[in-house]
Amino acid sequence: MRSGFHRVVAVRSLIRAVLWLGLLSPTGCAGEAGHAGEEDASLLARLRSGDVEHPNADLSSEPFLGPTRRVAVQEYSSRPTFYVFERAPSIEQYPCSECHTVMLAAMRPRRRAEQLHAHWDLTLVHASDRVMRCTTCHWQGNLDWLTTLTGDTVSFDHSYQLCAQCHSEQGADWAGGAHGKREGGWALPRVIQTCVACHDPHRPTWDTRWPAHAGRTQQ
């Protein structure tokens, strides 16, 4: 082991010495040598020329994803299939149809004095009341489902489709990877959090908070 190391060191030193002597220019020669011929190519061109067949290098995000089931997102044709976690398990009061056995209109309080039986903690602060009301997203036919603006039903697992109706830019960014939070690791499978994981759909804006870390001068 030791003599092998010695030889390796000697050979590598020799190669290195020859290389450096040959490229004896103290400016960015190493960088230039590494990109010889590609120097004038744009960044994307250079990256694309380096595309590899197995970019996940036998790694997987599977071990870091936890037991929650996931559903595939295939609506975005520009992106390979990716996944979001099932939404229903994280909604406490799901399925909604357990209480909402009749049409929504029938459950409205007739007199102002009557209290709400549930959802009293919900106020809709999202766009304005000229743009949105509860039934904009919740399908009155069956409150276990959501609805698009044109009346198509959407399951809670795919609630991102609703957000993308108005927030199409953010939706495209989200599908691409520029918006939202990735679950697991950087390798496949790609699982990302849905919109509602961060944005409360009834009150999407975030409050201010204190930072998680104070520098020494601030402590």
Add this chain to the structure above:
Amino acid sequence: MAESESRALATPLRRFFVDALYTVTHGSRGYHLWMAALTLMMVSGAYAYSVQLNQGLAATGMSDRVSWGLYISNFTFLVGIAAAAVMLVLPAYILKDVDFSRVVLMGEGLAVAALIMCLAFVTVDVGGPARLWHLIPGIGLFNWPRSMLTWDVLVLNGYLLLSLLIPFYILYSRYQGKEPVTRYYLPFVVISVFWAVAVHLVTAFLYAGLSARPFWNNALLGPRFLASAFSAGPALMIIILGVIRRFTDYRVEDVTLHKIALIVTVAAQLNVVMLGSEIFKEFYAPTHHSRSAVYLYFGLDGHNSLVPWIWAATGMTVSATVGLTIHRVRRNFAWLYPVCALLFAGIWIEKGMGLIIPGFIPGPWGKIVEYSPTWVELGVTAGIWAMGSFVFTLLAKVAIAIELGQVRYQPSMIAPVRALADS
């Protein structure tokens, strides 16, 4: 004593060192007081360094924003002093100017002392001095030619070797009563002339090559280093020769000092011209890159700890240059020594802290964190300067003793013969 032992003692080389040891351990009371004072400073410097070894470099005033401080400032300045010995070597050996030949050994001795101080400052500055063996090619990993620091290691040690070997050969020859053979040492002298310029250019390139630090990243840094070195170094040489004239029997002609003063003057004038060029570039159309110069000369956001220093240094340098330009001032020894001291101090401030610290302020993200040295740094720095002075005094005393003929090799006797001159 047995015959073989006396013969062993009697080899010239061994006797040279024995005689040299005797020479440096005997002297006047003033000499001993001087050496004792230096020893005291070295010991206190060693104590300060022990504190630093124990606590880590947190004992200094350096931080992640200003990661080089007093140590590297002094290192930078002293490399220049070492390189400046060539200003005496060149006329003495190449131009065969006989007036310089008597002082060139002192110049080489100054170079050796300065280089030892440089190596010491680098050693006390690194965070892992025990790992410095990683620099040794073959055993460690020497990142040459990519890292300018490796070039610096090579040129500094090479120059140290040259500055030790050439005077050693000359003195050793004279010690044996022989004349040194010119064709043996002259090639090395020629090499050392170019090497000295390389030494200081390489040190300048250490800083000038960092695109991250716009204060240093300019083409003039190398030439400015040379100009300031060739004025501060010989200025110190003039003062040292004045001391030697005063306290020893070694004869240094007036004309020699006048010629050295001329070198100092021209170099100092070039230095001022270059300073003007830098000032113009920084302040005519200031950009984001000029912020360091603004910090240095005027302060930034209320941070102005270097402002009085740089103005004092600039005033000292410029006034000393003006003084030296005036013939009557330069040729008057009562003025020459103080003016040289003024120039030396001014350049020490400007090229030391006035160069290194502003390079780091503002930081890469505009952050301003100021720096001031702690007692540990001041103690270690004083200790290293004392060590350099100590080394120089040792070398000068031996050289003077040999040059004056007071120490000669006596092979027939066991105890070496020395003239007990107080020098």
Add this chain to the structure above:
Amino acid sequence: METRIDDRAGNLPECSGGPRGERPLTGVEQVFDRSVDRRSAVGAIASGLLAGVGLLQTACSPFAAADSRERARLNWKRYFQGNFRLMTDAEKEETVRRLERLHELNTGRRINVQATDAREGVLYGYAFNISKCRGYMDCVRGCIRENNQDRQSDMRYIRIHEHEKGQINFEFAEDDFFHEVPVPGHFYIGTQCFQCENPPCVDVCPVQATWKEPDGIVVVDYDWCIGCRYCEAACPYDARRFNWADPVVPEDELNRNQHYLGNRLRSKGVVEKCTFCVQRVREGRNPACVEACPTGARVFGNLLDPDSDIRWVLENKKVFRLKEDLGTEPKFWYYMD
């Protein structure tokens, strides 16, 4: 009759002092008897000089525990180990096992130090969404904990700069704040090591203690670094940190999953920096900052994967890098919504 205390091979019996005790069979004799590389030879010669004293002391002293002997031996070998990049796989294994064992001897607790190589076909890239960052500094906290950074000094690889709207000028930004965030009229930009493709810090290191790995991460061999801080001066992005004092990490907050080039424990006098959490990304995980950020402002992935998030960001968002004109080619981009 000549009296020998040692046997003919020069081995000493236990607790024998005296004149022959100064000549143990180590160091120089071992060097001549087998071939070793230069570095081990230096170590062996040095050990021969010291072993004469050490051997006597440890052999005779009733207080020398086997643990402290082992610790001394391991520290000795650690001192003389070579540059990590030039080690064979077997030597790397030995190196990390030694570190694990030393930690166990010193603290009684176990750690796990990996020497995982760079994965093939991977070049890590990072993107930061300026519109999303709200100055929460969850990334800073996550990074400090993940990378076992010193808790006593202000050691943090990540800086979050609070800019006032109207300009991106870092001189007027504040990176040391503690108030409710985000402040109206301000936005936040985070910086850390950008793992440049053309890193100026790698060029200047005199001992090649820092280099760029094949997967693009610029790493430091903490046991090889001599602490000259030339790299810290050369970095245009304030990415590097120096251990001015001994770093202190509380034992109960220690992250025990370590990598030799990443978050293993450092000592005073060496440089460290963000490594894109090399201990995590080489196992397929995201860096701690990416995982900690609650707003999703941080995007990470393989630049060589045309389907990765980072490539989509580069191809579809308007990205820029800081100090682009320096030619360092950082692998850390910024974009806005």
